[in-house]
Amino acid sequence: MKRKILALLGSAALLTGALGSSVVAAQDLPPLATLPSPAIPADNPTTAEKVxxxxxxxxxxxxxxxxxxGCVACHQPDLGWGTGGPISLGYPGTQHWRNSQTILxxxxxxxxxWEGSVTSLESQAPGAAGGAVAGNGDGSMMEMKLRFVPEYVAGFRQVFGTDxxxxxxAWQxxxxxxxxxxxxxxKVPFxxxxxxxxTALTDAAKRGKELFEGKGGCLSCHNGALASDERYxxxxxxxxxxxxxxxxxQISLRWELYQKGVPEAVYRAGDDDLGLYHKTKRPDDKGKFxxxxxxxxRWTDPYMHNGIFATLADVVDFYDGGGGEGxxxxxxxxxxxDEKADLAAFLEALSMDEPLLMDEPELPKTATWAEFLK
Known part of the structure; x- marks a missing residue:
């Protein structure tokens, strides 16, 4: 109950402009903290072989x-596990319409x-692999492709016990x-x-931390170990x-509006991503992410749902100016x-000293029909 009350207080503070004032003090919000080990779902336990x-x-x-x-096409390790560009790659012949979020x-x-349309990594993967402007794969066809790879047949049998x-x-x-x-x-200064x-934080980052938790009001939305309240x-x-x-x-935008079932008047007037509205169809949710x-x-630029801001300095300027139209x-x-520079220094201190990189694995070969029958 206490957590719910605090969440309501945080929401009320935001609606009254707390990001530029001190309606809700930092101590009334979940403080920034070190991330614990991620929770593992009971129906998908982790093993080294499965990973x-x-x-x-x-x-x-x-x-x-x-x-x-594949997933890596839009989540490349050397590009912050995204694409490094404003809008994600589209399936050949199409164009995506949102920034490819890092999967870090x-x-x-x-x-x-960006609109919170799924609630687990297991359900996120098929949405991306099968999305018409992303992977555009058919589940039954992708499954058959895997069944013609002997190494995968053996690997799935070892991990999942199926023939x-x-x-x-695969999504699991x-x-x-x-x-x-x-x-x-x-590896994270903060x-x-x-x-x-x-000594882990520079003097500038320490000043930025005070701004983050005080005058900047950043903690109102970016709190807890993840530095996100996961609200819209x-x-x-x-x-x-x-x-x-x-x-x-424009084709992608119109298609998304149409296939997500918005009213005709909204479709006709639509010229931008409507965010959470696509999920709820509530007018007040237009433009929420x-x-x-x-x-x-530090490693995952550019920023926002459409990659509109190239640098952290751009983001800080946007917030300092009170946001945009609407x-x-x-x-x-x-x-x-100086304060904006200090705030940006603190934001960088929430990142690891070096990016998380990973070598590409060697992929197994698809068998020919003759090899498959042996």
Whole structure:
């Protein structure tokens, strides 16, 4: 009950512009903390063999429509486990319409995708692999592709005890792998500071921490170990210019509006991503997106649901200015240039000292029909 009351207080503070004031004090919100080990679902226990299988499947383009759009296509280790660009890659012949979120620390979210449309990694994977502007794969076809790979047949039998790979098991293995892609607190300046190392944060980052928890009001939405309350807000983020410059972007936008079942009047007038509204169909939810984690920001640019901001300085400027048109949350902060630099320094201190990189696994070969019959 206490947690619910605090959440309501935080929401009320936001609606009255607490991000520019001190209506709710930092001590009344869940403080930033070190991430614990991710929770493991009882119906998908983690094993080393399952993680290794999931890693291969994550890289394997056979889990897509054209054999080349595996998970890694949009979540590349050397690009912060995203694409490094504003809008994600589209399936060949299409164009995606949102920024490809990093999957770093996705193990901690209970709402995935920018509008929180799924609640587990196991259900996120098929949504991406089968999405018409993402992987465009058919589940039964992807499953048959796996069954013609002898190494996968053996691997699924070892991990799941089944005679043949089943597509739902592939998503479970990929989810198990993704739960290993998490922040290492020993490599994060802020977490070392929390553990008692006063030298872990620079003076600028320490000043930025005070701004984050005080004048900046950042803790109102970015709290707890994940630095996200996983709620939804309309900040008035500017529309992606791509939607007005490239017909494929406009086609994707119109298709998303149509296939998500918006009323005709909304479809006719739609010129931007409507966010949470696509899920709820409540007018007040237009333009709302889930609060992203602030962890690993140093390695996961650009920012926002459409990648509109290239740098952390751009993001800080946006918040300092009180958000954009249609914003229902933010108030101008009046930060000085030095204060904005300090705040950006603290945000960087929530990231590991080096990016989390990983070598590409060697993928097994598909058998010919003659080999398959042996």
């Amino acid at each position: 290794e299988l999931g890693k291969k499947l994550f890289w394997d383009g056979r889990l897509s429509g054209n054999g080349a759009m 620390n996705s193990a901690y979210y209970n709402k995935l995708f 043949w790979p089943h597509i739902a098991q 293995a990929i989810a198990a792998f993704q739960r290993t892609l998490v922040t290492d607190p020993a 977490d070392r500071y929390l553990a008692g190392d006063e 807000y309309n900040l008035g983020v500017p529309a992606a210019p791509e939607f007005g410059q490239d017909p494929l972007y 889930r609060t992203p984690s602030l962890r690993e920001l 914003n229902t949350v933010l108030k101008p902060l009046g930060l000085s240039q």
